[in-house]
Amino acid sequence: MKHTLVALLRDQPGVLNRSVSLFRRRGFNIESLTVGHTETPGISRMTLVVDGDTTSVEQVIKQLYKLIDVLKVSDVSQDPNVTRDLLLVKVYAPPAKRSELMQLADIFGAKIVDVVPDAMMIELSGSPEQLDRFVDLIRPFGIRELVRTGCVAMTRGASTVSGPYQNQEFRAA
């Protein structure tokens, strides 16, 4: 089963490397991993999607906690949450195919961000499943290049993952 984990990290040199090398070392299978800034300066947020049984996911969480610069790890899969992935795809699009592609993009709420005579770049954000469906639909047109960012996730409701670490300043080294 897939688990979405959210980890808060102190912005220290090597913290991402430490996390990633941990996964390799312990043989954990990571499906996607993203890192970015948060509302608090000095704290980054890592979202990772792991495929594994509950026991091995628990081990991932515990091992992550052993890293000194990891502040918090939550498995948000069981909570109601919003999960988003971002897709950029360059599709083979001669003039005759353009309108069909644009219609499909419209249905999914995707944006056309670049058009040249025989290709088109489409941007779409949504749940990973939504993105999968879109990619399946446009595949017959001929995909020339595709990139996805991997998932970020946030639980619904007023409570936060960052809880106690909010509004606290953390010095970056």
Place this chain on the structure above:
Amino acid sequence: MKTLTGAQMMCEALLAEGVDVMFGYPGGAIMPFYHALPEYPELRHILVRHEQAAGHAAEGYARTSGKVGVCVATSGPGATNLVTAIADAMMDSVPIVAITGQVVTSLIGKDGFQETDVTGITQPITKHNYLVTDVRDLPRVFKEAFHIARTGRPGPVLIDVAKDVQNARGVFEYPESVDLPGYKPNYDGNRRQIKEAANLLNQAKKPLIMAGHGILLGHASVELREFAEKTGIPVITTLLGISCIPEDHPLSLGMPGMHGWVHVNRAIQECDVLFTIGARFDDRVTGKLDTFARNAKIIHVDIDPAEVGKNVITAVPIVGDAKRVLENLTEIVNANEHSEWLNHIRDIQATRSKRQRDPESGMFTPHHVYAEFTRIMQGEFRVCTDVGQHQMWAAQLIEYMKPHTHITSGGLGTMGFALPAAMGVQVACPNEEVWAIAGDGGFQMNLQELATVVQESLPLKICIINNGYLGMVRQWQELFHERRYSATPMWSPDFIKLADAYGIPGVRVERAEDVAEAIQQARSTNGPFLIEFVVEREVNVYPMVAPGASISDMFEDPSEVEIEDVVAVK
């Protein structure tokens, strides 16, 4: 405001952390530190002959002094030579701080002379590490490093300091506390879980305590004993747990696992509650995991949450410090006794002999040496062992009476550990008798340290069990590889002449009747002494569980088995 150089700050920080000795080796990138060192005569520096030895010595020092061990090396090869010792400290949870010099900041990443990415290399084998590129970070980094090394589950921390940072000047203000929001070890076990453990133990008919290194690291020997005595539960000790309970204690049973005793492994397989504290269910202890302690509910106490549930399914997990958990548990658990259960295990034990039959060759077995050790020393010694057959015999056959008297490389299994570790132990315990016991193979991996022993006037006693083979590998070849002795026969120099070249007196023992006298001679010699015991070449360590097999399936010395029930317990 008065400023200091980074190198002086490093020394000041060491003093502030209560360091009085370090083991090291200078070189280009750490020279500013060595330049400052003579200004701090309170900091004793022991010059080793190879950086690996500095690391092991720091480990030996830490494991007996209860303080953080410190080792120092230069960049590049100096630092990479430390790697084995750091990995060893990581596996055995030993608190050391390794300080390495790094090339100047402007050369980092440019493949400068003697540059290696030491923080990168040591990342998976340190509890944490730092690269310092700004002198203003030095005080904080040292404060954090020592704090992280000694608290929670102890471990090695490395500080890599760029050479220009050692030369830079800054104001030295040593922080009084650390600010590490992501690092909060849990010391008090969960009350409810402790109560649950007590309930389970109260109801148990055949309970067993498995005590590991955590008891020694957590200085909980007294608490363990009180807990065992109140509950009447017998205690088994893992390789690194040895000496956490006096081995002549009526409740002490000995070591489990691959070369553990039959009665101990049998006790694991028969017990109904296995109370494990400060041990991590290493594969050398458990054997085939899904056959391990099948009848038992497992209570697992460990300070490292990631150890709980890692290898075995735990009925009651308790994350906390051994000492505190034991205190709380002893308070609420029922007083009890389990004489029937204990007698049952003792009955199994009684059918086995610790003696080995004398070989027909006329040579003697190592067993004589260990038996004489125990008889002569009466527990008044500290022993550092290497890795291999001699190590297993030292664990099985010598009786340890006081905490921290058995020091060995457990998790990593590092040959060459004994001699340098014993130097660290001797420095920590200058007035005690310290023995380094090694095989002919392991001794030659770090024998250069004999020079350090002499230069530092360490009165170490060194004992080589020489069987002319890499004995444990040879044993596996005999048992599992068709007796194909590939690369295990080993020629050695004349160890006595070698010792003599270093100015160390020594004696070679080739007859069983001379064993005791040699040991006495070593003891009565002021200063270091070396004994080479030339023993029967092909003696195996028994009993044994084959790698990957169940601990129910032990095989014993075929020449010694006198009873019919060799294998048992389904």
